Amino acid sequence: SVQLEMKALWDEFNQLGTEMIVTKAGRRMFPTFQVKIFGMDPMADYMLLMDFVPVDDKRYRQGAFRSRRYAFHSSSWLVAGKADPATPGRVHYHPDSPAKGAQWMKQIVSFDKLKLTNNLLDDNGHIILNSMHRYQPRFHVVYVDPRKDSEKYAEENFKTFVFEETRFTAVTAYQNHRITQLKIASNPFAKGFRDCDPEDWPRNHRPGALPLMSAFARSRNPVSSPAHQ
Amino acid sequence: SVQLEMKALWDEFNQLGTEMIVTKAGRRMFPTFQVKIFGMDPMADYMLLMDFVPVDDKRYRQGAFRSRRYAFHSSSWLVAGKADPATPGRVHYHPDSPAKGAQWMKQIVSFDKLKLTNNLLDDNGHIILNSMHRYQPRFHVVYVDPRKDSEKYAEENFKTFVFEETRFTAVTAYQNHRITQLKIASNPFAKGFRDCDPEDWPRNHRPGALPLMSAFARSRNPVSSPAHQ
DNA sequence: TTCTTGTCACCTAGGTGTTAATAT
DNA sequence: ATATTAACACCTAGGTGACAAGAA
Numbered sequence: 001s002v003q004l005e006m007k008a009l010w011d012e013f014n015q016l017g018t019e020m021i022v023t024k025a026g027r028r029m030f031p032t033f034q035v036k037i038f039g040m041d042p043m044a045d046y047m048l049l050m051d052f053v054p055v056d057d058k059r060y061r062q063g064a065f066r067s068r069r070y071a072f073h074s075s076s077w078l079v080a081g082k083a084d085p086a087t088p089g090r091v092h093y094h095p096d097s098p099a100k101g102a103q104w105m106k107q108i109v110s111f112d113k114l115k116l117t118n119n120l121l122d123d124n125g126h127i128i129l130n131s132m133h134r135y136q137p138r139f140h141v142v143y144v145d146p147r148k149d150s151e152k153y154a155e156e157n158f159k160t161f162v163f164e165e166t167r168f169t170a171v172t173a174y175q176n177h178r179i180t181q182l183k184i185a186s187n188p189f190a191k192g193f194r195d196c197d198p199e200d201w202p203r204n205h206r207p208g209a210l211p212l213m214s215a216f217a218r219s220r221n222p223v224s225s226p227a228h229q
Numbered sequence: 230s231v232q233l234e235m236k237a238l239w240d241e242f243n244q245l246g247t248e249m250i251v252t253k254a255g256r257r258m259f260p261t262f263q264v265k266i267f268g269m270d271p272m273a274d275y276m277l278l279m280d281f282v283p284v285d286d287k288r289y290r291q292g293a294f295r296s297r298r299y300a301f302h303s304s305s306w307l308v309a310g311k312a313d314p315a316t317p318g319r320v321h322y323h324p325d326s327p328a329k330g331a332q333w334m335k336q337i338v339s340f341d342k343l344k345l346t347n348n349l350l351d352d353n354g355h356i357i358l359n360s361m362h363r364y365q366p367r368f369h370v371v372y373v374d375p376r377k378d379s380e381k382y383a384e385e386n387f388k389t390f391v392f393e394e395t396r397f398t399a400v401t402a403y404q405n406h407r408i409t410q411l412k413i414a415s416n417p418f419a420k421g422f423r424d425c426d427p428e429d430w431p432r433n434h435r436p437g438a439l440p441l442m443s444a445f446a447r448s449r450n451p452v453s454s455p456a457h458q
Numbered sequence: 459t460t461c462t463t464g465t466c467a468c469c470t471a472g473g474t475g476t477t478a479a480t481a482t
Numbered sequence: 483a484t485a486t487t488a489a490c491a492c493c494t495a496g497g498t499g500a501c502a503a504g505a506a
Contacts, residue, residue, distance in 0.1 A: 024487075024488090061484075061485090062484075118486085131485075131486080171485090172485065172487080173485075173486075173487095188493080189493060189494060190493075191492080191493055192492035192493045193492080
């Protein structure tokens with residue numbers, strides 16, 4: 001059996017509609033997909049891997065609303081048509097694969113080396129996704145069968161785990177400002193964009209508590225004026 | 230067969246008498262021990278590991294000379310007595326072990342995670358060495374024998390490689406100023422201590438060329454006065 | 459006197475969202 | 483109008499030798 005780590009954080013994102021950035025060079029996921037694993041044979045070898053399947057066959061686009069002077073993204077997604085043709089999906093093997101069950105079980109397994117890209121020609125082995133499409137991460141455990149004719153038993157040596165709260169929309173830029181703020185509030189690498197209570201997160205964070213979000217406008221670079229032509 | 234990487238740099242250090250810093254928390258080696266491997270069975274599993282054996286049974290101490298106002302370390306080592314009793318030496322498994330021969334051979338194998346410590350009670354799995362003693366790094370390749378009674382064949386499944394130019398003295402602080410300067414000149418992490426030709430190293434470095442060393446005295450923090458009571 | 463320890467400024471290496479410019 | 487890209491400031495994380503103080 002498998003237990004999703006940081007489930008509370010995943011839930012919080014999922015409630016807003018999780019978005020993951022995709023870039024040409026590859027971008028890590030946040031939250032990172034991490035699991036605790038139970039019930040393996042400690043002495044047997046296993047391969048751990050992830051892949052990503054489309055949640056539906058739709059392409060999305062952003063709804064928007066407009067103030068007197070500015071246009072803002074709303075948090076609503078509109079269906080924009082049929083999904084782009086999906087190339088055969090890549091898989092990401094956990095870099096420690098293969099390893100013994102004992103090794104996998106003795107600590108949290110983290111897929112923090114996994115990167116998402118929108119570059120169809122990527123040759124870095126990253127996961128290729130279409131922007132503005134929704135995806136479901138899947139986690140697979142493969143028992144390395146020592147028998148010569150192990151192909152025959154592929155079915156029974158293979159187990160898949162799906163956590164629906166890890167679903168997300170692939171984007172090249174964040175569409176929902178609340179997602180942005182929650183990322184800034186919870187990802188240590190985005191600490192530079194926080195503007196309040198540097199102590200209070202994530203140490204004292206409780207799932208029920210209100211996220212420490214700032215107002216819409218944050219002019220970190222007051223030199224440049226807002227773009228509105 | 231195995232080929233030592235950065236041999237020219239190792240030779241340059243070895244000519245001066247290589248020193249490696251040991252600390253309580255653990256310090257990496259520089260140069261890093263890296264090898265290219267040839268002639269493995271691409272489909273077989275191998276474990277790669279290193280250990281460190283005393284070169285002799287001596288403890289060393291520094292010779293010194295004295296100017297009118299300051300005492301300097303010389304580059305000469307004096308025998309200071311018999312070696313400290315050696316605890317059973319630890320080994321460092323390359324973190325990718327075990328892996329297929331094909332995997333090991335397709336790129337340089339680097340032991341950059343290996344750390345040296347002088348803390349006899351270290352529980353981080355670092356290599357424990359006695360300061361002021363000389364050591365010879367050794368590189369071992371272990372073929373993972375799939376046979377049930379593999380213990381019987383331990384001898385033939387084991388191969389050791391020794392590069393004498395990687396010998397060094399473990400120290401808690403550098404003794405030979407030329408070693409310090411060569412480390413500063415060639416280790417990217419010490420770039421902050423260079424004071425000349427930031428372009429010229431290591432890009433244009435040739436084994437025959439003179440190392441880009443600065444003079445003895447370098448007062449980076451002019452606030453504090455030199456210690457000479 | 460000689461060696462060891464802990465702290466520090468200064469780096470490498472790379473993960474963030476922002477922003478302006480560009481592409482579609 | 484909307485989506486993508488590339489450069490950037492600002493972080494995390496951790497590897498350097500210098501230095502002053504402490505230990506043997």
